[in-house]
Amino acid sequence: MPDTNKKFIFALSGEKMSHPLYHKINHLNEKIGRLCALLILPMVGVVVYEVVMRYIFAAPTSWGFETTTFIYGIHYILGLSYTQLHNGHVSIDIFEARLTTRKRTILGIITNLVIFFPTFACMTIFSWVYAIDSWKNWEHQSTSWGPPTYPFKTLMAVGFTLLFIQMLAKLIQDFSTISKKPEEVQL
Amino acid sequence: MSPEILTILMFATLIIAIVLGHPLAYTLAAVAALFGLIDNGFNIPILFDMFANNSWGLMQNYVIVAVPLFIMMAQVLDRSKVSEKLFESLYIVLGGLKGGLGLAVVVVSTVFAATTGIIGASVVAMGLMAGPALINKGYQKELTAGIICASGTLGILIPPSIMLVVYGGLTGFKETSVGNLFAGAILPGLLLASLYFLYIVIRCHINPKLGPPLAKGGHTYSAVEKWRMTLKSLVPPLGLILAVMGTILSGIATPTEAAALGVVGAMILAMFNRQFTWKVLKEASISTYKTTAMIMMLFIGGKLFSTVFLSIGGGDVVADFLLGGGLNRYAVLAIMMAIIFFMGMFIDWAAILLVTVPIFTPIAMELDFNPLWFAMLMCVNLQTSFLTPPFGYALFYFKGVAPEGINIGHIYRGIIPFVGLQLLGLAIMIIFPEIITWLPQVLFSH
Numbered sequence: 001m002p003d004t005n006k007k008f009i010f011a012l013s014g015e016k017m018s019h020p021l022y023h024k025i026n027h028l029n030e031k032i033g034r035l036c037a038l039l040i041l042p043m044v045g046v047v048v049y050e051v052v053m054r055y056i057f058a059a060p061t062s063w064g065f066e067t068t069t070f071i072y073g074i075h076y077i078l079g080l081s082y083t084q085l086h087n088g089h090v091s092i093d094i095f096e097a098r099l100t101t102r103k104r105t106i107l108g109i110i111t112n113l114v115i116f117f118p119t120f121a122c123m124t125i126f127s128w129v130y131a132i133d134s135w136k137n138w139e140h141q142s143t144s145w146g147p148p149t150y151p152f153k154t155l156m157a158v159g160f161t162l163l164f165i166q167m168l169a170k171l172i173q174d175f176s177t178i179s180k181k182p183e184e185v186q187l
Numbered sequence: 188m189s190p191e192i193l194t195i196l197m198f199a200t201l202i203i204a205i206v207l208g209h210p211l212a213y214t215l216a217a218v219a220a221l222f223g224l225i226d227n228g229f230n231i232p233i234l235f236d237m238f239a240n241n242s243w244g245l246m247q248n249y250v251i252v253a254v255p256l257f258i259m260m261a262q263v264l265d266r267s268k269v270s271e272k273l274f275e276s277l278y279i280v281l282g283g284l285k286g287g288l289g290l291a292v293v294v295v296s297t298v299f300a301a302t303t304g305i306i307g308a309s310v311v312a313m314g315l316m317a318g319p320a321l322i323n324k325g326y327q328k329e330l331t332a333g334i335i336c337a338s339g340t341l342g343i344l345i346p347p348s349i350m351l352v353v354y355g356g357l358t359g360f361k362e363t364s365v366g367n368l369f370a371g372a373i374l375p376g377l378l379l380a381s382l383y384f385l386y387i388v389i390r391c392h393i394n395p396k397l398g399p400p401l402a403k404g405g406h407t408y409s410a411v412e413k414w415r416m417t418l419k420s421l422v423p424p425l426g427l428i429l430a431v432m433g434t435i436l437s438g439i440a441t442p443t444e445a446a447a448l449g450v451v452g453a454m455i456l457a458m459f460n461r462q463f464t465w466k467v468l469k470e471a472s473i474s475t476y477k478t479t480a481m482i483m484m485l486f487i488g489g490k491l492f493s494t495v496f497l498s499i500g501g502g503d504v505v506a507d508f509l510l511g512g513g514l515n516r517y518a519v520l521a522i523m524m525a526i527i528f529f530m531g532m533f534i535d536w537a538a539i540l541l542v543t544v545p546i547f548t549p550i551a552m553e554l555d556f557n558p559l560w561f562a563m564l565m566c567v568n569l570q571t572s573f574l575t576p577p578f579g580y581a582l583f584y585f586k587g588v589a590p591e592g593i594n595i596g597h598i599y600r601g602i603i604p605f606v607g608l609q610l611l612g613l614a615i616m617i618i619f620p621e622i623i624t625w626l627p628q629v630l631f632s633h
Contacts, residue, residue: 038472040255043255047443047444051448069246069248069249072252076480079480088478088481089212090211090538091210092534093208094208094578096207107207107208111208115204115209116217119216122235123235127242129239
């Protein structure tokens with residue numbers, strides 16, 4: 001659906017002249033989000049299959065439990081950035097709501113730089129270190145099925161990375177908003 | 188620095204950072220990072236390795252798998268038009284009574300609370316469906332707003348409920364397993380629904396102008412017709428409730444399994460109502476995705492915050508503060524409840540739950556309170572957080588879909604009596620703990 005995506009990005013930015021990187025990141029996370037949202041369907045499928053096998057055929061699978069957990073983990077960790085793209089993470093705007101758009105944008109840049117970036121830069125880097133350690137040790141789950149752990153730890157790092165670059169896109173957008181003259185800013 | 192000073196600083200920093208309007212989940216993680224570093228002498232690799240490990244732990248939590256599944260069930264059900272059908276028939280059955288449409292809202296919301304675990308969808312659905320109906324029939328704006336917001340939030344308390352899944356997944360105790368919490372929440376949920384019901388009956392009898400009965404005229408229905416209509420619209424949701432809750436409470440299925448079966452059940456109901464299309468499925472998946480990721484991000488932030496808070500000794504500081512004065516244990520309970528209630532006026536339920544439960548649960552254990560009972564009091568209090576001004580999320584959801592002419596002032600004034608009813612319900616549950624503990628004992632004592 002390239003058309004709806006394009007429309008969406010224009011609607012979100014509200015203008016055509018923002019930084020190209022901003023569009024690229026939004027586009028990437030929108031695509032990944034729309035695809036990964038559908039992971040809920042195989043999640044339902046695997047759990048239902050497991051229930052049917054256990055209660056009706058008395059033949060529980062060795063993989064149902066872990067597969068479900070893995071799908072659930074990938075589902076939400078890759079969704080963090082999509083939810084950020086759509087401003088879905090809750091915040092308290094007691095104070096913010098009283099500011100003008102320009103002041104709110106400046107406050108947004110400051111809180112982003114002070115609160116989000118240092119924390120999630122470390123979070124992203126060390127989740128990669130965590131994943132690489134898992135690859136080095138050729139880590140597998142300690143269960144009878146024993147699937148490999150490293151691909152999923154890698155996806156956790158990917159999830160935090162996508163969230164990080166999504167906030168980077170927000171920062172770029174906020175800077176381009178305040179760099180314009182105040183009267184050009186839409187209220 | 189002493190643990191006392193660190194604890195106070197950590198909370199103070201959190202409050203200041205929250206007020207700045209940055210997303211709560213990131214703020215919790217950042218405050219955790221700052222104080223974790225102060226505590227461990229600025230050893231970044233050790234702290235963030237622990238954070239990565241905590242995040243990974245959440246990705247492995249099978250109990251919480253039920254969260255996206257219950258959200259998906261609610262999203263599919265919301266698009267299946269099942270609640271519209273029930274409201275249409277109750278409109279006719281109860282409409283002739285004083286306050287009857289308000290009672291219809293309470294009944295529909297209670298039934299749907301037992302099929303869904305989230306509140307956004309139920310408040311929005313009731314606001315769109317019942318809001319215009321009540322206002323057009325001359326119901327007072329304040330009362331209409333209060334009824335819809337309060338009844339709509341029952342979804343988060345009456346099982347299945349994602350709040351209870353998060354609570355169970357967080358504590359990991361046998362007493363507060365998701366199954367026990369579900370069983371324990373049924374009677375408190377019904378108690379609150381009954382309080383709303385009685386309140387509407389009494390107020391509309393004293394002053395029928397608040398909720399006038401529908402005028403007789405047009406087609407009148409016989410008692411048999413009314414019964415048939417009600418049953419026909421009640422059977423599908425009740426079937427789903429029995430399938431989901433029945434399998435959990437009888438111990439046949441885990442909550443996660445029952446949730447997945449519930450998604451399939453909701454899809455079947457949507458198929459019967461000819462609402463099951465790929466478009467519906469895709470929209471439901473995307474709404475589910477946003478809500479799930481929002482809660483899980485808070486879960487990550489909350490987990491990091493409470494881990495650091497407990498490791499700097501904050502848990503002991505709060506416990507000493509509350510227990511050191513030698514207060515009566517019910518006074519300590521009242522303080523804890525007041526803290527949750529106050530936080531609920533500003534912060535979202537998930538953040539409060541994830542921050543306070545790890546701190547308060549050991550204190551409740553120390554005071555020898557029944558863990559399940561204590562958990563349920565917390566949950567009723569958190570449900571109230573949706574209603575308490577200035578930042579009650581149910582009020583905002585309703586404002587978004589309210590009929591013209593209802594402003595936030597009407598909603599605030601309308602909700603206050605219902606917040607009073609919530610506190611009354613909480614008091615009743617404290618005085619009669621059996622309301623919470625009886626059903627789980629009967630079901631799970633073997």
